[in-house]
Amino acid sequence: MTDRPFIGLLIALVVEARHWTRIRWEFDDAAYLRAWQFSTISTAMVAVLIWLDGDHSMALLNLLSWLALLLFPLQFVQNYGMRDSMPLETFSFLAKRRRMRNERLGLIGDSVYFNYGNIFFLATMISAAAGSKADSWIFLPGLVLLTGWMLLGSGSSKIRSLAPVLIMAGGLALAGQIGLKKLADWIGRGGGDGEEQFNPNFNYTQIGSKGTIQQSSDIVWRIRPEALSPSPLLLRTATFNFFFGSTWQNQRMSATGFNELSSTLIGEDSYYLLREGTAVESLAGLAAFNLRGAVSDKSPLPLPGDAVGMRNIEADGIESNSLGTVRIRPKFPIIDGAVFWNGGTNPESAPQPTDDLQIPPSERDVIRSSVDRLRLRDEMDLQLKLARLRSWFHNEFRYTRDLTIQKPPIQQQKDGHKAPTALAQFLTDVQAGHCEYFATATTLMLREIGIQARYTVGYAVMENDLKRGGFVIRGTHAHAWCRLWDETTGRWIDFDPTPPDWLATVSQQPSAMQSFYDFVKRLREDSFIWRNDPSNQLAVSIIIGSVGIIFSFFIIRRLWLSKRQIHSTISSGDYHGAVVRTPLHTLEIPARKHLGPRPPGQPFAVWLARLRPSLPDAQLLDEAIALHQQLRFDPVPPPHDHRERLETLARQLEAGL
Amino acid sequence: MSIATTASRLESAVCSVVRGQPEVVRRVLACMISGGHVLLEDFPGTGKTTLAKALAKAIGGAVFKRVQFTPDLLPSDILGISVFDPSSQEFRFHPGPVFTDILLADEINRASPRTQSALLEAMGERQATIDGVQHNFDGIFFVIATQNPVEFRGTYPLPEAQMDRFTLQCALGYVSAAEEAAILSDQAEVHPVDALESVATRDEILELMAAARRVRFSEELRHYVVRLVGATRAHPKIQLAASPRASLALMKISQALAVFQGHDFVSPELIQSVAVDVIAHRLVLSPEAKYSGSSARQIVVDLIESTPVPA
Secondary structure (H helix, E strand, C coil), rough: CCCCCHHHHHHHHHHHHHHHHCCCCCCCCCHHHHHHHHHHHHHHHHHHHHHHHCHHHHHHHHHCHHHHHHHHHHHHHHHHHCCCEEEHHHCCHHHHHHHHHHHHHHCCCCCCCCCHHHHHHHHHHHHHHCCCCCCCCCCCHHHHHHHHHHHHCCCCCCCHHHHHHHHHHHHHHHHHHHHHHHHHHHCCCCCCCCCCCCCEEEECCCCCCCCECCCCCCCCEEECCCCCCCCCCCEEEECCCEEEEEECCCCCHHCEEEEEEEEEECCEEEEEEECCCCCHHHHHHCCCEEEEEECCCEEEECCCCEEECCCCEEEEEEECCCCCEEEEECCCCEEEEEEECCCCCCCCCCCCCHHHHHCCCCHHHHHHHHHHHHHHHHHHCCHHHHHHHHHHHHHHHCCCCCCCCCCCHHCCCHHCCCCCCCCHHHHHHHEEEEEHHHHHHHHHHHHHHCEEEEEEEEEEEEECCCCCEEEEEEHHHHEEEEEEEEECCCCEECCCCCCCCHHHHHCCCCCCCHHHHHHHHHHHHHHHHHHHHHHHHHHHHHHHHHHHHHHHHHHHHHHHHHHEEEECCCEEEECCCCCEEEECHHHHHHHHHHHHHCCCCCCCCHHHCCHHHHCCHHHHHHHHHHHHHHHHHHHCCCCCCHHHHHHHHHHHHHHHH | CHHHHHHHHHHHHHHHHCCCCCHHHHHHHHHCCCCEEEEECCCCCCCCHHHHHHHHHECCCCCCEEEEECCCCCHHHEEEEEEEECCCCEEEEEEECCEEEEEEECHHHHHHHHCCCCCCHHHCCCEEECCCCECCCCCCCCCEEEEECCCEEECCCHHHHHHHHHHEEEECCCHHHHHHHHHHHHCCCCCCCCHCCCCEEHHHHHHHHHHHHEECHHHHHHHHHHHHHHHHCCCCHHHHHHHCCHHHHHHHHHHHHHHCCCEEEHHHHHHHHEEEEEEEEHEEEHHHHHCCCCCHHHHHHHHHHHCCCCC
């Protein structure tokens, strides 16, 4: 509740207003049940809404922060009902059935009644700790102060008994706060071993690891080419230029740093341009597609190699590095916007011969021999070189997701033992592997013949969305290829050496479960986009607002019509006449600590008489009770000194407690 | 002599005979001075008749009559009968045992309902109409009826209308072992009832009755009485609930109890202390409740606990 102080204060006001107003309702067990159902249904609805809103990492925390509001109806029913407790059956269907059966059979079974206030207090604390502003420095002392105030208000005045409770509250707040954050983080990572954040400068490959490639077949992105536009084949998420061991990295400052793209606002549309100086007007004639998907902070955007710019992507910022990797700092967990491409330019800068021709020493021999075997240097034309390379890979090599190549232990490499590297095994013996082998080998072989090349990862656009048009991109469509510098045109071009039969191995009929996941994911994203659209926002707020207003009006009207007035805490029922208040009534609150609350059917004198063992002088109590009875129930007014005497007695008794 | 001393003398006199039952004795006495009647329901030999006799003995000048109810008892055996007197050539009215101050109706459920009902008018209105002539009772007129709850053979349960005429139904119950030993030693030579001297006159009792009517009863507590009795009417387990006569009885007996406490106003504890005895016997439970083991007394106890009482 910390981030919604208005709602929190309103709830607190309504909860506390019980002490100032005399409006009450005759809520029965059915009302408790209805309040509980209302709470559960609204919790479920809010949970669905939060879930639809994306950002799963914060979903639980978000839901917890609404807990105080969601559980409020029950507290209201208890606070403004005629009883101070509610039956346990409210919460348990089975217990309810058992009681109904007992009643039917005439068996005697007692309901368990309990006060809901403590649970609600705990829920409020959790709500407060789950709020997004709970990590401010004021939260902890604030909570301790408030709890202390509450305890003082309820009458415990001794510092010694106060301190442990306060320490506990503080500890609870701290633990709750940290624990909740941890929990949310843990859930956010998908239960511990979720995917790590994407690193645009470091890419582990599976080169030299044994096993089978496991990829999620969940939909990651959806693209929909605009009318008459071609669809891109490859969407890049990141490019790397330095191969070491089995990783691709970027090491130079010029490559690792990201620069903010400037955004241009034209009319109502905002544009991000990947190259400085591109005219926005020139985008109009370009191919374009719509991109939609879930992102988190610094997610890479999948863009074609010759992307030019983006339109109407809601973001706090989009940045790119000199290798053409583009990442986003999103405003919302789901983005939607247009991407323009095929404009004859590249987002990345011109090659650096020091980096883009580098071959690691351990691979140099095998790369050179492969190039020699293919006689790649003989071809003069770039396209012919690429064609020879491609046909070699297509004809001699096989695509597989079962990885059998084991890289040699590091010790052997250090010893100068000429054990073949994983890449060497791939090129000479095994001649089977997945896209990372093909892309890495090709990149290095191109560098060997003087063509500047880089390793690129991203997605292949290959699955038509038959129902809605466009394409879906799943985790299994992740791909690696190389980008090379075409001297003649002065542009970077994509070159994908992987045998095309890889498409067949990853495109399978999605399972029924997968179809369901896809459906849910689409629903979630589309509803989010629709809701966030400014033209729909008004409609959404009008609909939700009017439903809310009608519903609250309905509830408030019903409550208003059925309200009752209680006239005094010392008299009750339908008696509306004058009620005498005696000085002994002030003893009710301090006595409650010793005796518990007074049952409604127990006369005050009988209840108070139970104090006798805990009092130093019991005769004072007897005298006070006798005077109280006379003042209270004798219609003939007693002499005035009776009241004064009782005041003295009440003070003495209170001091003795 | 003050009202309070009269009350306490009477109470201690009866308690000296009926050992170990101070509460029931006080309630029965309060019932008498509130102008009501009591139904003692208990096992044989627990002292029901002794209580009635001791009460009659303690009041000097009070007429005590006893009717042993039997199946062949007729209304005229209770109310009286006009008999033709040949010497004066006219009908002469022979008043029955109902014309008395204290009437012990022993084993009342052994008479037929017809005879039981002969008491309706007398108990409700303190009068009897016999052969068209109305006879008013201007004395104490206190009916102590007894019945035992174990025997059903040859008995007629009291009609609801008759039940409602009784202000109180209470039980004596068994006394503690020490008290029972005391009873044995008391009665070793002579029955203490026979030795009991009268401690109050009939007029003093009439004064006590007037004093009970003067005991102050706050408006708020009247509402409480009405609320408590009214609660039986909304209770799902109750088929026949308590009548306004029950409210009236509860108020009057609380006033009478206040006299015995030496108070001149009624407090809510007094009402609660006697409410079960006043209300429970008037209720008829629904069959489901009856066979599921609920008792009217327990229901009234629950109602007392749940009905908000002025604090």
